[in-house]
Amino acid sequence: MSHNNTSLNTLDKTHFLHPFTDFKEYKATDTAIYTKAEHIYIYDEAGKELIDGMSGLWCCNLGYSQPKINEAISNQLNSLPFYNSFFQCTTDVTVKMAKALVDISPAQFNHVFFTNSGSEANDTNIRLVHRYYDLLGKPSKKIFISRHGAYHGSTIAAGSLGGFSGMHKQYTGLSYVEHIGQPNWFTEGGDMDKAEFGIKVAQELAAKIDELGEENVAAFIAEPIQGAGGVIVPPETYWPEISRICKERDILLISDEVICGFGRTGDWFGAQTFGFEPDLMTFAKAVTNGYQPLGGVLVSDKVADVLSADGGEFTHGFTYSGHPAACAAGIATIDILKNDKVIENAAADIMPYFQAQLRTLESHPIVGEVRGMGMVAALEIAKNNSAKERLAPDCAGGAMVKTHAINHGLMVRSVGDAIVTAPPMVCNREEIDLLIARLTIALDYTAKHYG
Numbered sequence: 001m002s003h004n005n006t007s008l009n010t011l012d013k014t015h016f017l018h019p020f021t022d023f024k025e026y027k028a029t030d031t032a033i034y035t036k037a038e039h040i041y042i043y044d045e046a047g048k049e050l051i052d053g054m055s056g057l058w059c060c061n062l063g064y065s066q067p068k069i070n071e072a073i074s075n076q077l078n079s080l081p082f083y084n085s086f087f088q089c090t091t092d093v094t095v096k097m098a099k100a101l102v103d104i105s106p107a108q109f110n111h112v113f114f115t116n117s118g119s120e121a122n123d124t125n126i127r128l129v130h131r132y133y134d135l136l137g138k139p140s141k142k143i144f145i146s147r148h149g150a151y152h153g154s155t156i157a158a159g160s161l162g163g164f165s166g167m168h169k170q171y172t173g174l175s176y177v178e179h180i181g182q183p184n185w186f187t188e189g190g191d192m193d194k195a196e197f198g199i200k201v202a203q204e205l206a207a208k209i210d211e212l213g214e215e216n217v218a219a220f221i222a223e224p225i226q227g228a229g230g231v232i233v234p235p236e237t238y239w240p241e242i243s244r245i246c247k248e249r250d251i252l253l254i255s256d257e258v259i260c261g262f263g264r265t266g267d268w269f270g271a272q273t274f275g276f277e278p279d280l281m282t283f284a285k286a287v288t289n290g291y292q293p294l295g296g297v298l299v300s301d302k303v304a305d306v307l308s309a310d311g312g313e314f315t316h317g318f319t320y321s322g323h324p325a326a327c328a329a330g331i332a333t334i335d336i337l338k339n340d341k342v343i344e345n346a347a348a349d350i351m352p353y354f355q356a357q358l359r360t361l362e363s364h365p366i367v368g369e370v371r372g373m374g375m376v377a378a379l380e381i382a383k384n385n386s387a388k389e390r391l392a393p394d395c396a397g398g399a400m401v402k403t404h405a406i407n408h409g410l411m412v413r414s415v416g417d418a419i420v421t422a423p424p425m426v427c428n429r430e431e432i433d434l435l436i437a438r439l440t441i442a443l444d445y446t447a448k449h450y451g
């Protein structure tokens with residue numbers, strides 16, 4: 001088939017249905033097509049440079065220039081481009097990657113199940129947990145509890161676990177998923193102080209379990225910091241209370257570390273930052289620095305021992321579970337993070353600097369709250385500085401800040417009225433200053449528009 005107009009933009013509109021995109025709207029606007037990236041910068045077709053304040057899609061924690069990862073992938077493709085892990089075989093790098101993951105994980109984790117993505121990993125959680133309880137002779141324990149506003153992926157199962165009503169409206173979700181509130185103090189805290197609010201929302205879990213019957217509830221799944229939901233950092237009281245409730249009521253606790261894992265919160269995993277001990281952990285994205293698709297579930301001894309004792313065949317897996325090129329990328333990523341002490345160094349310097357500099361924007365007339373931890377943060381766009389009053393209806397304030405930021409060379413994301421940023425951990429202080437300067441320009445333009 002030949003094309004009269006083969007510009008990428010035209011080809012894109014003609015052939016490509018983008019994920020999470022309004023198909024009608026995108027036909028009427030130009031697509032941003034990126035062709036190159038270096039360090040923390042991305043470049044579009046026309047050569048325009050942007051600071052990538054989103055690390056790709058929260059995955060390039062080490063930025064774009066990591067030749068050791070590229071080399072590991074290419075060497076792997078030259079020696080063994082593919083072999084599978086079904087039945088009784090696997091590849092050398094897949095085994096080594098499982099060991100590398102176990103080595104950096106909290107002590108309770110000694111087993112890994114590989115997938116290609118975070119969504120598949122969360123589907124896998126459901127399979128693992130249902131099998132676990134079946135084997136324990138508790139087959140009625142099937143219900144998963146998650147949170148409104150959570151994002152756990154977009155397969156039917158992972159989307160059901162998530163709490164995005166816009167997604168739920170487009171398909172019939174799983175019948176055995178229930179949602180409770182999210183610890184979003186800015187929008188839902190009312191007159192409560194943060195500590196009190198943290199306990200209150202955590203106790204929704206206890207109330208929900210009691211309502212459904214402990215004998216019917218299998219697990220609670222949540223991100224340590226809710227990322228795509230708008231960087232919801234829970235009050236300090238939240239996770240200890242959630243942990244206590246799960247233990248007290250015999251409910252498995254799943255930490256979805258797809259965004260928080262691999263350094264984002266200043267530790268290897270967000271659960272370590274918040275001091276709780278999950279039974280399962282979902283990972284993806286930054287596990288390969290985003291250079292190869294890889295996800296999976298870290299399975300605690302508590303669960304793995306039951307599955308392997310008399311579990312028989314676990315009838316689940318993907319052709320590319322533990323793909324050797326992805327595992328080679330993962331091993332190289334973990335090596336860099338470990339050998340160069342990237343997480344420790346970032347936690348000691350660039351992360352606190354990033355958080356402190358962002359907080360200088362708290363006094364900006366259209367910033368209601370700055371929240372974040374490690375290398376992930378959000379600014380809540382609001383009227384009158386600290387008032388919880390929206391700047392404009394339909395989250396137009398957040399959308400406008402995002403558009404101006406992109407126009408001025410900074411990629412950020414808007415989630416409702418929250419402006420989200422999660423830059424690579426390899427930024428230096430000057431680059432953080434530049435990010436803040438570009439964000440400030442976007443805030444100023446927006447403030448002037450609504451002034």
Ligand code: PLP
Pocket residue numbers: 116117118119120122151152153154223227228256257258259284285295
């Ligand atoms: N879980 C969380 C917390 C995520 O943020 C995401 C993606 O953004 C997923 C799961 C789904 O991962 P994937 O897009 O790789 O399927």
